[in-house]
Amino acid sequence: MSEVLSNIRPADRVVLRESSLRNSMNAVAAGLSGVISLSRGDPDLPTPPHIVEAARNALLEGATHYTNSAGMPALREAIAQTMARDNGTAYDADEIVVTAGAQEAMSCVMLALINPGDEVVVPIPGYNTYHSAIDLAGGIPVFAVTTFDEDFSLKAAHIEKVLTPKTRMVCLISPNNPTATVVPPEEVIKIAKLCVDHDLILVSDEIYAKLVFDNHRVISPAALPGMHERTITINGFSKAYAMTGWRVGWLAAPASLIPALADIHHTVAICATAASQHAALAAITGPQECFVEMLGIYAERRRVMMRGLDRIGLPYATPGGGMYIYARVTDTGLSLDEFCLKALREARVQVSPSTFFGPGGDGFVRIALLRPVEEIAEAMDRLYKVFGRVTTSA
Ligand code: PLP
Numbered sequence: 001m002s003e004v005l006s007n008i009r010p011a012d013r014v015v016l017r018e019s020s021l022r023n024s025m026n027a028v029a030a031g032l033s034g035v036i037s038l039s040r041g042d043p044d045l046p047t048p049p050h051i052v053e054a055a056r057n058a059l060l061e062g063a064t065h066y067t068n069s070a071g072m073p074a075l076r077e078a079i080a081q082t083m084a085r086d087n088g089t090a091y092d093a094d095e096i097v098v099t100a101g102a103q104e105a106m107s108c109v110m111l112a113l114i115n116p117g118d119e120v121v122v123p124i125p126g127y128n129t130y131h132s133a134i135d136l137a138g139g140i141p142v143f144a145v146t147t148f149d150e151d152f153s154l155k156a157a158h159i160e161k162v163l164t165p166k167t168r169m170v171c172l173i174s175p176n177n178p179t180a181t182v183v184p185p186e187e188v189i190k191i192a193k194l195c196v197d198h199d200l201i202l203v204s205d206e207i208y209a210k211l212v213f214d215n216h217r218v219i220s221p222a223a224l225p226g227m228h229e230r231t232i233t234i235n236g237f238s239k240a241y242a243m244t245g246w247r248v249g250w251l252a253a254p255a256s257l258i259p260a261l262a263d264i265h266h267t268v269a270i271c272a273t274a275a276s277q278h279a280a281l282a283a284i285t286g287p288q289e290c291f292v293e294m295l296g297i298y299a300e301r302r303r304v305m306m307r308g309l310d311r312i313g314l315p316y317a318t319p320g321g322g323m324y325i326y327a328r329v330t331d332t333g334l335s336l337d338e339f340c341l342k343a344l345r346e347a348r349v350q351v352s353p354s355t356f357f358g359p360g361g362d363g364f365v366r367i368a369l370l371r372p373v374e375e376i377a378e379a380m381d382r383l384y385k386v387f388g389r390v391t392t393s394a
Pocket of ligand 1: 041100101102103104127173176177205207235236237238244248249
């Protein structure tokens with residue numbers, strides 16, 4: 001009997017990353033009322049009505065079937081044209097695969113291009129599902145560690161330090177999650193050159209690239225000389241158009257890699273949801289005022305949050321883009337777990353601890369700009385009341 005049941009278990013490749021802090025925070029939050037949650041990366045703003053309307057109409061007109069596996073031709077064309085216009089890339093419509101969010105694109109990239117034992121360089125702190133996607137493919141995530149004193153900005157030098165003969169791919173996420181750091185154009189150029197010199201694939205995750213503040217500038221490495229044939233650009237509609245629940249994104253890759261990527265995408269998902277593709281088409285080809293309005297809302301929230309953190313005395317990385325602020329909490333004299341649990345229990349404010357964003361990350365919290373400005377102001381007041389004025393040590 002036990003011999004038969006020994007097969008009833010997860011595959012060896014599954015690595016469940018248990019977080020006792022995540023569990024304790026969720027348990028505490030469940031028992032509290034009035035918690036202001038600044039921990040999730042899901043925009044609170046609704047999807048603009050014209051986008052919802054396009055999906056509704058499409059459904060009523062029969063968009064209830066599979067589409068072309070790689071995406072509706074009109075959407076692939078619109079994506080290629082928008083990328084060319086906004087970022088100067090030269091991807092053809094046939095070099096676009098529409099996926100169930102950027103998340104699926106990331107898994108397809110790893111499964112289609114990484115062999116067991118290949119090393120993939122990822123920034124930390126960074127979006128940790130890259131690590132899981134690399135694991136899933138049997139690859140080895142290798143960490144390019146960025147630090148607070150460098151504003152967590154990924155540099156070619158961080159990558160160069162960890163290259164080995166087994167390195168196959170480098171992932172660039174700019175603006176980054178959780179640090180909100182934008183990698184400046186001159187550094188992207190250096191990273192691109194490094195990839196050419198070492199014959200590496202560059203994955204450029206540009207999901208936050210439209211959400212950029214002040215004078216920060218995001219460039220697409222795929223548009224740089226010699227980079228089209230080695231760059232995979234990942235993007236999506238979740239963040240820029242408040243469409244997380246629609247599950248639609250894309251990858252853009254050189255034609256030579258498309259058959260492999262499209263085949264894995266077909267195996268994983270067949271195609272992205274038809275109605276969501278119609279919504280995405282309306283988002284990308286329709287009026288962009290909604291997006292400008294959202295950007296203004298996030299900019300105001302960011303200002304209020306920065307003011308609040310300045311008042312408490314918690315230093316943070318320059319939030320050049322994206323939807324977060326990454327603040328250091330070590331000067332409170334508390335451990336990260338103590339800080340997060342005290343913020344939750346006493347201030348009823350939930351934030352994400354840095355240990356969620358890669359090994360070694362400690363002493364920081366990610367605070368999302370994804371609640372109305374009044375709630376953000378209230379959260380900052382509550383944190384001030386609980387922690388008071390913190391004296392910065394460095
Ligand atoms: N890439 C980054 C850097 C993210 O932060 C996220 C989500 O938070 C994703 C990709 C996944 O986005 P999507 O909703 O398009 O799957």
